[in-house]
Amino acid sequence: MKETKLQNRAAGALMGAFVGDALALGPHWYYDLAELRRDYGEWITDYTAPRPGRYHAGLRAGDSSQAGYLLALLLRSLVERGGYDQADFCRRLDEELFPLLDGTPMAGPGGYTSQSIRDAWRRRVQRRLPWSQTGGHADTTEAIERTLALAVRYARDPARLAATIAANTHLTQIDDTVVSMTVAYGAVLGLLVQGHVLDAGLSATLMGLVKSGELPFHAVTAEGLKPPHPGDPEPPRAGNFASPDALLTPSYMAAAAADPGIRIEPAWKVSLVYGMPCAIYHQLPAAYYLAARFHNDFEAALLHAINGGGQNQARAILTGALVGAQTGLAGIPRRWLDGLSDGPALLKLALGLAARVGEP
Template sequence: MSEKAKAMVLAAFVGDALALGAHWEYDVVALRQRFGPVTGYAAPGPDGHHGAKKAGEFTHYGDQTRILLRSLADKGGFDLDDFAAKWLARMRGYDGYIDGATRMTLKIFDFGEGPGESGSNSNDLAGAARIAPLVCALRNDLPALVAAARAQTKMTHNHAQVIEAAEFFARAARAVLDGKYLRDALAQAAEAGYASAPIERWLAAGLETAREDTVTAIGRFGQSCHIAEAFPAVIHLVMRHGRDLAECLRQNVLAGGDSAARGLLAGMLLGASLGLEAIPEAWLAGLADRESIEADLRAL
């Protein structure tokens, strides 16, 4: 495995874990007072969405990404049925926060649908944000990567725009691993053609803010989970901080809202671009489950 493929996955997990304590806090003044300047992991407050979690652990997005990585390692590639079985085993009785997309997906599974038809109608970016392990595993087979990125997303988020966003970010990350500059990789991924999501418009909106303050730009896009707001926010993050992964993830947390989904994707893209040396060692050392993540990566 290349160093940058490993960095891509680890940086995605770091982006999620760094957002844990502040996830879904929308008051940017309060965020800066409590978490600024974001030097490391922070535990969530007892009354927050992730109150049972400890610093360095993952949100429910990161935990589902972890399930996908384990499935890939166990099966030697993407197997939707295995991913679904592992996802159900973890998310039924999950001890963390269960969002609306997860609750609806669990209900649809309980109605007897299989993983190809189990997805909620959620338009949250989170369904597309789990894909770093897939890019790592399938980077040498683009058609298989695209199909897997779409399938894993549809399993929980059966929304055309979210599914197409997963394809876009998978294509972009793979192009970065292939050696393309980040901006060129994003442009190449946008050329694939998308029937439902206005990918080129969202990409252009993010690119236009590349010189702006991150908190201001994301506040204008919208801090929420919804893809029309979160997609251009991810583009802003990676273009504004394309040479500084740590600052990218710090500013992502301070921008508030659904920082975990944005952090997974921004970490993935900049990890693929900049490599392991861009991730602060203290962040790697404090990452929950790091040893088993790296073991699964070796198994790929």
């Protein structure tokens, strides 16, 4: 395949997510930073194996968690089907994931199964509900961690990006705010794959897509968030997210990262500023901040993401995709690509999807 800059950014986003997932496998979910430093030293710089009795225990350095497993599952579906086929993806969940689960947290591929997947398993397997009724109310980034592949595939088609991400998210999470923030992240990633930079002006570009009807967010303001003009009709709400605020967050984080009067030092303390927990409203601001501050330094962005503790795996996946899209595949350290378990197979999938960006 003759690689283009677009394809390089697309592959960088996908491999950035896989690398972020694996980097956080060992030090995942340490909320006591003193304990994290005792177990892994003052500064983690590479893949590490989980300690006995911890999350993902028994896996090796460089392995993927279940988030990486699910991302690869969706990637294979996208590559083999040529685009998003929800029935095919659901079949893969039924046949390749759910038989490996038992409804408890510390089981399944990757050594841990998240709340949203456990809820979907119970509804689908135990209660035999259709896929239209499997979504739950987890307020986490778990849908983003797989649907970032859809953001890459449809980076040049914002309307389809939003529709496919919303549909896939609803399989496991149905809270409107979570869905809107998930779609917003995908819209940001899509622009970065196109070649935009995560900066203070990116949200204006996203709002332009809202005004043109390409992104389904409700907005009443005029350009530049000015008041609506007298006589302007109320925009239709059917099918729209309640507000465009999830699209505004990234540029506020980028502005903070660029403002010399606002410094988070060292940058790993972003976890203390925005919060260590799993909820999407803690994770996205931290990922946007790191991805804006280190937009051309993949290694620095990821190391600060994982060394902040807490839910550093989600933080690293989200940051890895955003920065990988900006640096491209070439910006990811070679040692991390080489040290990733099943790295060649994952890279082949990433390049296969990257080759389809822009196709109908």
